Amino acid sequence: MANILVVDDEQSMREFLSIFLRKEGYGVASRADAASALEAMAGGDLDLVITDLRIPGGSGLDVLRAARSLPDPPEVVVITAFGTAETAVEAMKQGAYDYVTKPFKVDEIKLTVRKALEKTALSRENRELRRRLEIAGAGGEILGRSPRMQEVFRLLERVAPTGVTVLVWGESGTGKELVARRLHTLSGRKGPFVAVNCSAIPEGLMESELFGHVKGSFTGAASDKPGLFEEAQSGTLFLDEVGELPLHLQPKLLRALQEGKVKRVGGNREIAVDVRIVSATNKDLGAEVREGRFREDLYYRLNVVALEIPPLRIRCEDIPFLAHHFLKKYAQAFGRPLEGIAPDTLEALEGHDYPGNVRELENLIERAVALETGGQLSADSLPANLRGGGAAGSRHHASIPPGGLDLEGVLRSLERDYVDEALRRTGGNKTEAARLLGLSFRVLRYRLEKLGIG
Ligand SMILES: Nc1ncnc2c1ncn2[C@@H]1O[C@H](COP(=O)(O)OP(=O)(O)OP(=O)(O)O)[C@@H](O)[C@H]1O
Ligand SMILES: [Mg+2]
Secondary structure, three states, X not given: OOXXXXXXXXXHHHHHHHHHHHHOOOEEEEEOOHHHHHHHHHOOOOOEEEEEOEEOOEEHHHHHHHHHOOOOOOEEEEEEOOOOHHHHHHHHHOOOOEEXXXXXXXXXXXXXXXXXXXXXXXXXXXXHHHHHHHHHHHOOOOOOOOHHHHHHHHHHHHHHHHOOOEEEEOOOOOOHHHHHHHHHHHHOOOXXXXXXXXXXOOHHHHHHHHHEEOOOOOOOOOOOEEOHHHHOOOOEEEEEOHHHOOHHHHHXXXXXXXXXXXXXXXXXXXXXXXXXXXXXXXXXXXXXXXXXXOOHHHHHHHOOEEEEOOOHHHOOOHHHHHHHHHHHHHHHHOOOOXXXXXXXXXXXHHHOOOOOHHHHHHHHHHHHHHHOOOOOEOHHHOOHHHHOOHHHHOOOOOOOOOOOOOHHHHHHHHHHHHHHXXXXXXXXXXXXXXXXXXXXXXXXXXXXXXXXXX
């Protein structure tokens, strides 16, 4: 049964709506002013709020805003008096589903209520779907056909069951967390996977977060609390963005790793922990060590095995494969059957640089699926900067300055740009670079020599 909150200071209106809506089979609560309406909403479990715009102690707009900022927001229908169109418009702008003008007809409100409730249900279903998708994504499969990724998978499978400490490093969005979870899954460890983002926790709370605290050890420590090390008992503790761990905590972490014991903040009992540590960073930790921002001893302790995930731009073979995978995922999630990816779209996707790596590609595809109106993913659904990219985008308009130009020089610099780009995209693999440029390996080698590269 759908639950509706009616907010109106006029008793007759509250009564009329309550009786009428109950007869329609809805659960109804009613309130006469803003404060008690907000209170009623905080209790949650509402599917629709119908509010008058003029109410004592505030405005219907306050009720609207509060309703729309709830975690699972109900739709809001506002009631306006005749001749206050501007406020109704304002309410619509702030996210009201619809408005009805007093005096209204029963049929009118009936239809509006039904449609608003449908909208609430639909948004909730979408959110739930997204949530499930995120969960699936979080533990999802790591895909990759490129030799570089195959290598990553081989190493991953080899080290996972050993319980050895692993440092995963790679640029943002390359799938470090996915790899960490995979390491845990394949480890066979019975305990949980516990993740902590070292850059997201305020410095002052980090120690108690990791190691726990005893009651009264600092203001706000109202009771004993185990830290994440204890929570991850017999499992895996994932220290994400470990490069951000404050220097003063690094010796404590090192000690916990070396001795397999932790001490809660303010406590003196040593607690034995059996935890596998996987950490991740997108920083060059070696450089951080040289610059004194990360302790060398801790670095070696974390970096027993390094798993490097290459950026997407140097494993272009993965782009079409991942693109199709994400297409399937979002086409299904959005209930939008799509026949695949048009060739020029694929070309544009392959020509892009992906500073945000796989996450960026995934977001691009998600957006494109949402925007696509045809039966195939077309280039029109990509952001403009991608559509313009690729070979077509870099075609120049020939212009000759008044003083003339040095054509040989221009061509050399153009050639150099393309060769550089091809080498960058292939991570310096000359065979691949030659293929990208439509040259044989020997011709590329010859040109590289001429250009003084490689
Ligand atoms: N190889 C892959 N196969 C499938 N999905 C991937 C792959 N790599 C990354 N993803 C997806 O890309 C997104 C980002 O991955 P993840 O959060 O693991 O990256 P990250 O390296 O931890 O990024 P950050 O440094 O920004 O935290 C996730 O939605 C993940 O599912
Ligand atoms: Mg991450």
